[in-house]
Amino acid sequence: MGEAQMLLHVNQVSMAYGSGARRFVAIEDVTLSLQEGEFMALLGPSGCGKSTLLRIIAGLQTATAGEVLYRGQPLRGVNPHATIVFQTFALFPWFTVLENVALALKAKGIPAAERAVRAEEAIDRVGLDGFESAYPRELSGGMRQKVGFARAIVNEPELLCLDEPFSALDILSAEALRGELLELWTGKLIPTKAILMVSHNIEEAVFMADRIVIMDKNPGRIIADLPVPLAHPRQRKAAEFQALVDQVYAILAGQTQPEAVEIGTAPGEPGPTRRLPRVVISDLAALLERLTTAPRMQADIYRLAEELGPDSDDLLNLVEAAELLGFATVQAGDITLTALGETFAEASILARKEIFASRIQRLPVFQWALGLIQAARAQALDWDVIQAALASEFPPPEAARQLETIVNWGRYAELLAYDDDSAVLSLDADTA
Numbered sequence: 001m002g003e004a005q006m007l008l009h010v011n012q013v014s015m016a017y018g019s020g021a022r023r024f025v026a027i028e029d030v031t032l033s034l035q036e037g038e039f040m041a042l043l044g045p046s047g048c049g050k051s052t053l054l055r056i057i058a059g060l061q062t063a064t065a066g067e068v069l070y071r072g073q074p075l076r077g078v079n080p081h082a083t084i085v086f087q088t089f090a091l092f093p094w095f096t097v098l099e100n101v102a103l104a105l106k107a108k109g110i111p112a113a114e115r116a117v118r119a120e121e122a123i124d125r126v127g128l129d130g131f132e133s134a135y136p137r138e139l140s141g142g143m144r145q146k147v148g149f150a151r152a153i154v155n156e157p158e159l160l161c162l163d164e165p166f167s168a169l170d171i172l173s174a175e176a177l178r179g180e181l182l183e184l185w186t187g188k189l190i191p192t193k194a195i196l197m198v199s200h201n202i203e204e205a206v207f208m209a210d211r212i213v214i215m216d217k218n219p220g221r222i223i224a225d226l227p228v229p230l231a232h233p234r235q236r237k238a239a240e241f242q243a244l245v246d247q248v249y250a251i252l253a254g255q256t257q258p259e260a261v262e263i264g265t266a267p268g269e270p271g272p273t274r275r276l277p278r279v280v281i282s283d284l285a286a287l288l289e290r291l292t293t294a295p296r297m298q299a300d301i302y303r304l305a306e307e308l309g310p311d312s313d314d315l316l317n318l319v320e321a322a323e324l325l326g327f328a329t330v331q332a333g334d335i336t337l338t339a340l341g342e343t344f345a346e347a348s349i350l351a352r353k354e355i356f357a358s359r360i361q362r363l364p365v366f367q368w369a370l371g372l373i374q375a376a377r378a379q380a381l382d383w384d385v386i387q388a389a390l391a392s393e394f395p396p397p398e399a400a401r402q403l404e405t406i407v408n409w410g411r412y413a414e415l416l417a418y419d420d421d422s423a424v425l426s427l428d429a430d431t432a
């Protein structure tokens with residue numbers, strides 16, 4: 001094997017929208033290279049210019065400054081070697097799966113018979129064999145997205161660009177499709193030379209990519225470029241995996257120190273267990289959303305308290321939770337959203353759950369509770385048993401409140417299940 005070939009070189013690219021007083025710099029001075037064989041993930045808060053950059057690379061949009069080189073040649077117009085798969089793929093409802101996929105070849109002037117053969121092959125590769133004559137309405141969300149992938153790979157693009165391709169799917173379908181795409185890619189079953197995936201999901205990026213590029217905004221720019229030196233298939237529970245996830249979280253949360261907030265120890269371990277602030281997730285999300293509209297994503301906590309009136313006691317709990325989870329930082333009476341908090345506020349419901357799950361799994365009290373349930377016979381435990389164990393750290397009424405919070409947060413994150421009738425906690429089906 002010779003030297004890896006440089007596929008794409010983005011050289012000092014900037015993109016400004018509008019002009020005069022309304023000029024807005026979406027991305028500034030972005031330089032980035034992609035070689036054959038690389039799978040790069042692009043992460044960053046909403047509005048940092050990920051989609052803009054992807055559109056410029058695909059040639060759907062021209063940068064206001066800088067240039068894009070593809071195999072050493074300046075890109076002009078649409079990039080014929082790149083295809084984008086979007087989050088929600090618009091399929092034509094009155095066409096079958098085969099027709100939807102074959103359509104991608106029609107524009108290229110390929111004869112009908114060949115179109116059908118190639119479309120059938122692509123459908124086969126994504127595992128939709130047997131569904132050629134089905135209509136989109138007969139398919140699940142995951143299957144429809146597979147049609148989207150088939151439509152992208154039927155063109156055999158060298159550069160496959162994915163714009164949050166799994167974020168509209170339920171957790172199980174997303175996970176299955178990620179695995180299938182990785183099989184195609186690592187098994188070299190598709191002629192794709194490089195993949196560039198925009199994601200909101202840090203674990204997804206660490207699970208799939210060889211390299212993670214992190215952007216921040218105002219103006220949109222690259223702030224980190226990390227290799228992911230893990231072999232496939234990757235184990236999400238492995239220490240090296242978690243260390244990388246933590247590192248990416250830390251960059252997005254704007255932390256230079258591994259953990260800025262004291263997270264305490266597990267019950268029974270030396271040192272105090274941190275009391276979880278009692279908050280409802282929807283209120284936390286509302287606070288983070290409110291902060292996204294504030295100047296510099298920052299607000300005076302006392303002003304916020306006035307705004308909220310009598311409920312301001314809750315506000316302090318919310319602020320504490322936001323800080324504990326890395327969604328905000330607090331300094332001199334001001335609360336400031338971190339890039340991670342912003343990502344959460346702007347993410348889809350499912351992406352929010354995944355971010356939240358990752359964050360709470362870092363908390364010793366959660367690791368402890370999950371571990372306790374996992375170790376139990378039938379992987380289920382009575383509420384009272386866990387509450388009694390928590391009573392080594394907290395007085396009984398507080399132990400009950402802590403457990404309520406653990407259950408609320410764990411249910412939201414789809415890590416825990418709780419049966420109200422039997423008062424039994426168990427692991428969520430996915431976690432188990």
Ligand code: ADP
Pocket residue numbers: 017018024026044045046047048049050051052053220
């Ligand atoms: P991301 O994909 O990271 O969420 P985008 O590339 O969609 O970011 O947007 C980057 C910034 O550029 C955002 O502030 C967005 O509002 C702005 N923007 C995107 N497209 C346009 C446009 N056509 N006109 C004006 N502003 C735009």
